[in-house]
Amino acid sequence: MTRRVDFDSPVVRKTMAGTRTVGRSVRTARYIADTPNRVLRDLNKRGQKRLRAYYRGIRGRDGETGLDELPDESQPNFKNALKDVDQGGQTAAQLQRRLDTEEFNDVFSDDVPDETRKSLLRAQRERDISASETARAARKLKGSDSSEIRETIQDLDDAQQRQAYRLIGETGDDGADFITDTDRADLREFFGDCRVGSSAALSPAAGATGSGAGAVATPSGDCVVSPEIQDDVVEQVENLPDDVSGLSEADKDAIREMYENLDESREGGLDSAEVDELGSSFRTADDVDVGPGENPSEVVDDLHYLAERGIDDFVDAGGTASTRYTGAAGSGSIARYLLEETDLDAKDIKFEDTANGIAGGPNSKTDYDVDVDPEGDNAPELNVNGEFTDGSGTTLEDPAWESKHLDPSGYDSDSYPNPQDEAEDLRRKLITQAADGEDELVVVTTREYMDAYGEDHLKPIRQQVKNDVDADSDIALDSDELTIRFTTYEDIGG
Numbered sequence: 001m002t003r004r005v006d007f008d009s010p011v012v013r014k015t016m017a018g019t020r021t022v023g024r025s026v027r028t029a030r031y032i033a034d035t036p037n038r039v040l041r042d043l044n045k046r047g048q049k050r051l052r053a054y055y056r057g058i059r060g061r062d063g064e065t066g067l068d069e070l071p072d073e074s075q076p077n078f079k080n081a082l083k084d085v086d087q088g089g090q091t092a093a094q095l096q097r098r099l100d101t102e103e104f105n106d107v108f109s110d111d112v113p114d115e116t117r118k119s120l121l122r123a124q125r126e127r128d129i130s131a132s133e134t135a136r137a138a139r140k141l142k143g144s145d146s147s148e149i150r151e152t153i154q155d156l157d158d159a160q161q162r163q164a165y166r167l168i169g170e171t172g173d174d175g176a177d178f179i180t181d182t183d184r185a186d187l188r189e190f191f192g193d194c195r196v197g198s199s200a201a202l203s204p205a206a207g208a209t210g211s212g213a214g215a216v217a218t219p220s221g222d223c224v225v226s227p228e229i230q231d232d233v234v235e236q237v238e239n240l241p242d243d244v245s246g247l248s249e250a251d252k253d254a255i256r257e258m259y260e261n262l263d264e265s266r267e268g269g270l271d272s273a274e275v276d277e278l279g280s281s282f283r284t285a286d287d288v289d290v291g292p293g294e295n296p297s298e299v300v301d302d303l304h305y306l307a308e309r310g311i312d313d314f315v316d317a318g319g320t321a322s323t324r325y326t327g328a329a330g331s332g333s334i335a336r337y338l339l340e341e342t343d344l345d346a347k348d349i350k351f352e353d354t355a356n357g358i359a360g361g362p363n364s365k366t367d368y369d370v371d372v373d374p375e376g377d378n379a380p381e382l383n384v385n386g387e388f389t390d391g392s393g394t395t396l397e398d399p400a401w402e403s404k405h406l407d408p409s410g411y412d413s414d415s416y417p418n419p420q421d422e423a424e425d426l427r428r429k430l431i432t433q434a435a436d437g438e439d440e441l442v443v444v445t446t447r448e449y450m451d452a453y454g455e456d457h458l459k460p461i462r463q464q465v466k467n468d469v470d471a472d473s474d475i476a477l478d479s480d481e482l483t484i485r486f487t488t489y490e491d492i493g494g
Contacts, residue, residue: 036072036075038076039075043082050087053090054096057093066096073110074109084114090125099132107134107135111143123162130308133170140176141168152184157188233275238252247285251297261304281321290448293326302333313352314327334370338372350368372397396483405446419453461484
């Protein structure tokens with residue numbers, strides 16, 4: 001049953017007033033209609049702004065906020081988080097996307113004290129702990145039985161508290177027992193010397209008994225990657241926040257963890273050259289003014305997210321440091337969207353994949369930036385919206401995604417290809433991919449390029465490719481079987 005909302009109420013009117021377009025106003029109205037009154041009631045201006053950020057962050061849910069799944073007594077806790085935690089709406093949206101209902105409810109449970117919840121959300125915001133670690137830590141810190149653990153953690157400084165939350169989030173009871181059983185001076189020293197999660201091991205103390213068996217931690221410094229590349233990682237990471245204006249100390253930790261995940265997941269691990277190339281690509285971030293990559297912190301978040309899931313192909317990208325950065329930024333944002341907003345798993349996505357020996361078409365090989373290749377017969381339907389779709393509402397099952405991270409302002413430079421050349425290169429690539437058997441192609445570019453050159457140079461490519469496919473007898477695919485969509489990074493999915 002649809003819940004009636006009083007759109008004349010001051011809070012609702014002010015929340016709606018923060019939306020910028022008619023389409024977004026409609027989506028906001030749907031979200032408000034699905035937001036419990038306990039969240040809306042008496043929400044201050046700061047909270048209203050963060051609630052809109054929450055709505056934007058849970059994209060693709062068709063008006064469902066997930067907040068009605070919170071117990072009545074927990075809904076005010078969500079509202080208080082919006083009021084009191086910087087970026088609280090965005091942080092809560094990340095949790096909503098990545099947790100199941102029970103885990104999300106654990107974070108906002110009335111059995112978790114407000115100060116503990118706020119500290120957890122700040123740690124999640126700064127990426128000191130993952131969404132699942134936030135939920136697990138919240139569950140462990142619930143209720144009066146956990147008061148000793150909470151008091152011990154509160155006696156640590158902010159950075160050490162976040163380490164403690166992560167330890168509990170990763171190891172559960174063992175981590176909680178270690179925190180309560182360890183002398184506080186030793187605990188501060190431990191969290192000061194060791195980054196939990198990559199270098200700390202918990203093991204029973206000799207002769208110890210009890211629920212945690214006297215767990216002790218054995219830190220080994222900052223050894224987050226294999227010793228062969230440790231110095232290279234330190235060199236590449238340490239000065240990044242100073243070298244790139246959009247990166248923070250928290251981003252530095254995320255990059256270090258990305259290196260660790262890549263070193264662990266890649267066959268043979270990372271080598272020094274790969275470490276250096278990744279670091280040098282990020283140092284070009286200040287030169288990017290449009291599209292993914294304009295905010296290097298978001299690129300760090302996307303690549304860290306992919307590395308956690310074993311997607312490491314962006315390491316192998318060729319080109320200059322600048323093109324590696326914009327390429328990873330564009331393809332990374334697409335791949336993350338597919339993993340977060342569909343039922344696809346990492347194994348269903350090919351990232352930076354190359355096909356060789358293609359018969360027909362202008363090129364004998366082609367690179368696929370992101371190729372959806374789901375296992376089994378249950379391919380999800382992907383709705384691709386954008387300014388240059390045909391409006392038919394057609395859904396796609398297993399498209400190949402071409403990321404064209406283009407800045408129209410660059411065409412003023414003699415060294416930058418002109419729009420006609422870019423369009424010709426794209427046309428040849430799409431024909432080659434059609435010759436390779438790809439019948440669903442999606443081209444994603446920056447909104448700035450789409451606005452400047454989409455009508456004259458991108459939109460005509462669709463029919464040109466179809467004509468070329470029909471004219472080439474070596475291509476088995478018919479043009480009426482070929483679907484081509486154009487959209488922007490901002491408009492993927494609606």
